[in-house]
Amino acid sequence: MDLEKIHIYHTNDVHSHLESWPRTRSYLQERRAFHEQHDEACFVLDIGDFIDRSNIFTEATLGKSSVTLLNEAKYDAVTIGNNEGITLAKEALNQLYDQADFDIIVNNLKESNGEMPAWAQPYHVYTLASGVKLAVVAATAPFPDYYNNLGWRIDDPFTCLHESIAEARKKADIIVCMSHLGLTADERLAEQEGDVTLIFGSHTHHVLEQGKYINQSLLTGGGKYGRYIGHSIIHFDDGVQHVETELIETASLPPERGEHREVAAQQRYGEELLDVEVFETTRFYNKEWYHYSKLSHFFAEALLDFSDADCAFFNAGIFLTDMNKGAVTALDIHRMLPHPINACVVELTEAQLREMLAIIDDAHDWPRRELRGLGFRGNVVGKMLTYHITQKDGNLVVDGKPLVPGDTVKVVTLDMFTFGWFFPELKVLPKTYLLPQFLRDILTIYGYKYFA
Numbered sequence: 001m002d003l004e005k006i007h008i009y010h011t012n013d014v015h016s017h018l019e020s021w022p023r024t025r026s027y028l029q030e031r032r033a034f035h036e037q038h039d040e041a042c043f044v045l046d047i048g049d050f051i052d053r054s055n056i057f058t059e060a061t062l063g064k065s066s067v068t069l070l071n072e073a074k075y076d077a078v079t080i081g082n083n084e085g086i087t088l089a090k091e092a093l094n095q096l097y098d099q100a101d102f103d104i105i106v107n108n109l110k111e112s113n114g115e116m117p118a119w120a121q122p123y124h125v126y127t128l129a130s131g132v133k134l135a136v137v138a139a140t141a142p143f144p145d146y147y148n149n150l151g152w153r154i155d156d157p158f159t160c161l162h163e164s165i166a167e168a169r170k171k172a173d174i175i176v177c178m179s180h181l182g183l184t185a186d187e188r189l190a191e192q193e194g195d196v197t198l199i200f201g202s203h204t205h206h207v208l209e210q211g212k213y214i215n216q217s218l219l220t221g222g223g224k225y226g227r228y229i230g231h232s233i234i235h236f237d238d239g240v241q242h243v244e245t246e247l248i249e250t251a252s253l254p255p256e257r258g259e260h261r262e263v264a265a266q267q268r269y270g271e272e273l274l275d276v277e278v279f280e281t282t283r284f285y286n287k288e289w290y291h292y293s294k295l296s297h298f299f300a301e302a303l304l305d306f307s308d309a310d311c312a313f314f315n316a317g318i319f320l321t322d323m324n325k326g327a328v329t330a331l332d333i334h335r336m337l338p339h340p341i342n343a344c345v346v347e348l349t350e351a352q353l354r355e356m357l358a359i360i361d362d363a364h365d366w367p368r369r370e371l372r373g374l375g376f377r378g379n380v381v382g383k384m385l386t387y388h389i390t391q392k393d394g395n396l397v398v399d400g401k402p403l404v405p406g407d408t409v410k411v412v413t414l415d416m417f418t419f420g421w422f423f424p425e426l427k428v429l430p431k432t433y434l435l436p437q438f439l440r441d442i443l444t445i446y447g448y449k450y451f452a
Contacts, residue, residue: 003241004130005040006234007031008176010222012047012202015083016055016066017225018263022256024229025073027248031231032074041128044074047202047222048081048140048180053088053438054338054377056270056331062092065266067100077103077124079138079178081203085109085154086146087340089436094119105138105178108160110153123164125172132236135172137164137196140180141203146342149435157181161189169195174234176200183221190214197243198232211245218243226250274331279447281328287319287336289382290367295319299439300387302446307345307434309412310399311389313360317371317382318414318439328447337440341375344415346431350396350403353389353411356423357396360384363422374416414439 009028014021028044035042050070051063058066063084070078078100084093097104097119107122116122123137139157147154161177168175177196179186182204190199191214199219201208206221207228213219222228232245256262285295296316303312321336348356360366366381388399396403403409412434413426420427437445 003235003237004128004132006128006132006134006174006236007035007040007042008045008198008200008230008232008234009043010045010047010178010200010220010230010232011050011226012180012200012222012230013049013081013205013224014046014226015049015052015224016058017052018055018057018069018266020226020250020253021069022259022262023250023253024226025069026256027229027250027253028073039129041130041132041134043076043126043134043136045136045178045200046070046075046078047178047200048079049083049202050078050081051087052083053340056274056334057266058270059334060270060273062088063096064099065270067097071099071101075102076126077105077136077138077178079106079180080104080109080120080140081180082141082143082146083340085140085152086143086150086435087438090151092436103136105136106140107137107164108139108142108155108157109147110155112151112153114153122160123168125168132174133172135168135175136178137161137168137175138178138180141182141185145431145433146435149433157185158189158192162193165193165195173239174236176234179203182206183219186219187214190217190219193217197234198245200230200232207247208245209247211243218245220245222247271331274329274334276330277327278330278333278444279328279451281323281325281447281451284325285323287316287322289316289319289380291316291383292385293319295323296385297387298323298446299443300385301450302443303343303412304388305446305449306437306442307343307410307412309345309410311409312387312412313356313389313417314385314414315366315382316385317367317378317380318376320378330444333440333444337438337443338377339375339439340377341439342415342437343412343434343439343442344418344431345410345412345434346418346426346429347408348411348429350405350407350409352425352429353396353398353403353409355425356411357386357389357391359423360386366422374419374421376416 208221
């Protein structure tokens with residue numbers, strides 16, 4: 001057969017940053033039309049975390065608005081990232097792709113009984129006009145404490161990918177992988193599997209402008225927030241002859257007519273849907289990033305009430321706005337707490353609690369430290385706030401009870417503090433994530449009850 005070019009365009013980790021979406025959509029539509037005109041195979045993929053519920057447009061539709069955008073751009077297949085997988089309740093994820101015109105591929109997310117979700121498939125084989133068969137396999141980052149709590153089963157991605165690749169090898173001429181696993185995992189996959197031509201990377205937001213070869217596999221990485229579109233070409237002639245990849249910066253694409261109006265209209269649509277009163281306050285609750293505040297006191301009450309914990313700690317930087325007196329809407333709460341963050345309960349001994357408080361006392365640079373990631377969508381960490389925890393004459397007092405060595409207490413905090421960056425010991429201790437409610441849901445539930 002003649003040398004064939006297979007063009008694959010991809011996006012990853014858009015996180016609902018839709019400012020460049022009109023340009024991205026037009027570019028992908030134009031490139032597909034060009035390749036079809038020249039009888040060249042063309043595929044468009046998304047490698048997960050397209051949605052992010054910190055975006056009002058996304059939040060208002062629980063991600064379904066994003067499926068509409070992907071349909072308009074004529075995507076062929078997507079995989080899910082953790083923002084699709086663990087920031088949506090199971091029912092919401094089961095309904096997310098109801099109107100999808102593309103394939104959803106992920107092989108390590110299962111129902112609790114081990115079956116595949118009805119909306120997903122472990123891999124898909126596409127047959128080109130020439131008869132060449134291209135298999136797409138995919139896996140997402142495993143967060144078992146979250147997925148299991150939400151009613152899913154998340155399996156080891158390497159085991160699942162090995163099985164899918166073995167099956168696809170029997171049916172396809174070329175195998176590519178959509179990996180929402182991160183760069184280190186992609187490198188491991190390339191070392192373990194000898195049949196994967198291209199690994200489309202994401203999750204760790206890495207940028208590989210010309211890709212990175214590990215053995216026979218070319219790894220890609222398109223950063224985050226829609227800054228890049230990946231374009232890879234597989235040259236095939238009775239076998240893969242050559243693979244190349246590049247990144248197209250969306251800022252360099254021609255402006256789309258009305259692009260700013262389109263993005264503004266999305267924002268307005270989300271605002272209109274969320275402009276629903278959830279409770280009515282009797283006073284003004286101020287926020288402070290470097291001090292305790294009326295708002296932090298109210299939120300601490302909500303957190304302790306929801307979790308039934310003995311004490312709480314969290315950072316003041318989570319509050320992006322005050323809470324005004326009078327009617328409070330879902331939109332107000334979202335603007336105040338846009339983070340896709342859950343609460344978490346950890347049981348600590350008296351000694352472990354002392355150690356945690358010592359870390360807080362020593363962390364003088366935390367309040368003004370800028371933070372990106374871990375679900376945090378604010379500006380600075382802010383002051384670390386503790387509630388129902390005091391120290392008197394060298395003794396710890398929790399919820400009015402003096403602790404003695406050997407005592408244990410239930411502490412409620414934010415899940416981002418259990419990932420190891422701030423408090424390493426919290427990463428390994430048993431914990432219970434309070435799902436699927438975000439912090440804003442916890443405050444809303446308490447506010448509705450408190451002001452009833």
